Amino acid sequence: MRMKYLFFSWLGVFIGSWIIYVQYSSYTELCRGHDCKKIICDKYKTGVIDGSACSSLCTRQTLYFGKCLSTKPNNQMYLGAWGNLQGVIKCQMEEVAHIDLRTELEPRKKTILFDKPTRGTTVQKFKEMVYGLFKAKLGEQGNLPELVNLILSVADGNKDGRVSLPEAKSAWALLQLNEFLLMVILQDKEHTPKLLGFCGDLYVMEKVEYTSLFGISLPWIIELFIPSGFRRSIDQWFTPSWPRKAKIAIGLLEFVEDIFHGPYGNFLMCDTSAKNLGYNDKYDLKMVDMRKIVPEMNLKELIKDRHCESDLDCVYGSDCRTVCDQSKMKCTTEIIQPNLAKVCHLLKDYLLRGAPLEIHEELEKQLYSCLALKVSANQMEMEHSLILNNLKTLLWKKISHTNDS
Numbered sequence: 126m127r128m129k130y131l132f133f134s135w136l137g138v139f140i141g142s143w144i145i146y147v148q149y150s151s152y153t154e155l156c157r158g159h160d161c162k163k164i165i166c167d168k169y170k171t172g173v174i175d176g177s178a179c180s181s182l183c184t185r186q187t188l189y190f191g192k193c194l195s196t197k198p199n200n201q202m203y204l205g206a207w208g209n210l211q212g213v214i215k216c217q218m219e220e221v222a223h224i225d226l227r228t229e230l231e232p233r234k235k236t237i238l239f240d241k242p243t244r245g246t247t248v249q250k251f252k253e254m255v256y257g258l259f260k261a262k263l264g265e266q267g268n269l270p271e272l273v274n275l276i277l278s279v280a281d282g283n284k285d286g287r288v289s290l291p292e293a294k295s296a297w298a299l300l301q302l303n304e305f306l307l308m309v310i311l312q313d314k315e316h317t318p319k320l321l322g323f324c325g326d327l328y329v330m331e332k333v334e335y336t337s338l339f340g341i342s343l344p345w346i347i348e349l350f351i352p353s354g355f356r357r358s359i360d361q362w363f364t365p366s367w368p369r370k371a372k373i374a375i376g377l378l379e380f381v382e383d384i385f386h387g388p389y390g391n392f393l394m395c396d397t398s399a400k401n402l403g404y405n406d407k408y409d410l411k412m413v414d415m416r417k418i419v420p421e422m423n424l425k426e427l428i429k430d431r432h433c434e435s436d437l438d439c440v441y442g443s444d445c446r447t448v449c450d451q452s453k454m455k456c457t458t459e460i461i462q463p464n465l466a467k468v469c470h471l472l473k474d475y476l477l478r479g480a481p482l483e484i485h486e487e488l489e490k491q492l493y494s495c496l497a498l499k500v501s502a503n504q505m506e507m508e509h510s511l512i513l514n515n516l517k518t519l520l521w522k523k524i525s526h527t528n529d530s
Contacts, residue, residue, distance in 0.1 A: 126476070148167035156193035161201045161216035164238070165325045173239050174298075175291035177282035178322030178329055181207060188322075188329070190214060200416070205329060207321065216327040217302070239294040239325060249294050252277065258300060263390045264422040272310070272389055276300065279309055304415040310389055316380040316410050333411040338399035339364040339374065339475060360399070367479040368527050369408040371520040374472050376410025377402065378517050381464050384418065385509065391421040393460060395442030396419050397467040417442045425458040432456075465509055467517075469495035476520075484523055491516050 166183035168174045175321045181188040198218065205214040242251050255273045263269070280296035288296070299305040305328060311317040318331035339360050358434035364370055384392040396417035403413040424441060433439050433449035438457035439445050446461045473492050480488055496513050499505065 155195040156201075156203075157195075157198060157218065158190040158193060158201055158203050158214075161218060161327065164218075165216065165327050168239060168325055169291075172291060174295045174325040175282060175289060176295045176322065176324040178207070178327070179282070179324035181322070182324055182327070204332065207329060211332040212321050212329045213318075213332050214327065214329050217298075220382075230246050239298055241297050242293050243291065244290065245303075246290070246293070248277075248288060251288070251297075252356070253302065254297070259389075261426070262306070262420045262423045264420075266389060268327070268388060275309060279320070279321060286385065294308060295323060295325050299323060299328060300418070302326065303480055305421050306420075307384075307392065307415050307418055310387070311383055314380075314383050316376050316383065316412060317415075318411055318413075332412075333403035333413050334405045336400070336403045336413050338402040338404075350494075364475065364478075365408060367476075367481070368524040370479075371524045372408045373404050373410050374476055375517055376404070377405050377468055377472065378465075378513055380410060380412065381468055382513065387462060392418050393421050393445050394418050394464045394467055395423055395424075395445035395466075397444050399471065419445075421460070424460070428456050429458050430455050463498050463500050463505065463509060465513055466496055466498040469498075481523060484519060488519060491519060 127253060162182065165174070165179075169179045169183050178188055188207045189205060191206060194202040194204065194213070196202070201214075201216040201218060203214045203216075205212045222283050242254060246254075252273050255271055255276055259272055276296060277288055280292050282292055282295075305320070305323075308317060308320045308330065312320065318333060321329040321331060323329070365373070374515065381394075384394070394417070401414040401417070402410065403411050405411055419441075424445060428439065428447055431439070432454055434454065435455045436446065436449045439449050444462070444467050447459060448457045448461065449455075450457050469492050473496070476492065477485065477489055491512065498508060498512065
């Protein structure tokens, strides 16, 4: 008995030590904020880059890295404190390369960081570079010059009325990132977190109070032993009251409106998981992570003529799917599901659980109509607008007289 006790004791110590080692190794690989800060500040101090957050980060030391939130080594994410402001710091470890559908949304390769624009580039030439980038990403649109001017005003970090070469290098690096572009385009929209500052391709955005649409945070050791199905059930138990859920859902529907044929084209939500959505203390929806929201024109260009053997080879992110043309063994460019259908799939259980009996049947009917939306359907835009407005109206009528509204 003593031998058995000793054996199982040592086995438990070994397994525990191994789990701790694996978690520590994972943490050190994912959380490289020190390396990110060093790279950025070295470039700033040598005059390569500049931006509104550079001095606070590298000289005055008033912008601090807090808790690590990273999920991928090349996309560093931390809670941050900047004076009295609370924010989220996002930093890219290497330069953005072309997008590869088989890996991640914004994979990176080792090249010279901040190599564009080059010395001697005029402001006019830089504007032409930005215009060409937007034309490739967003397509030919009459209001692109307005967006170029908006970018130049953001790039002017010290607000001296001109864009220096270091500021232009920072802006160019940031414009390769979909989230930064979307934050600038939607800077006046309620559900988009505000851009607080930047330095190189590091940027600071508004902190969202609650960083998941639903669920509860559990210690990682407990997460290891909970089946995924049971975990989803637990998540649905830990949600706000139904009127507050309805208000959050209205905000999400409004965000879908913002990016559906907005002033600079249509953007596609390629990961509609709950962890990318949050809300503030007033239960207004706020986007937590927009890195996987991409311009439709850009996605079609990237997926066009990609080799495939089945439809599974034509998936971008987790939610943007096209069809494999078996006769040509190439992916088609037509996205199967619109944003609204993906969002309704996320909201179905969220809203139906605890919904008032008097609207439950109608709400369920409208959600299933929404789930059936297809991009290729005739009159899709009209159906999209009709279903979205009907859902918003139904939810708003039910909560408009409550304190939660």
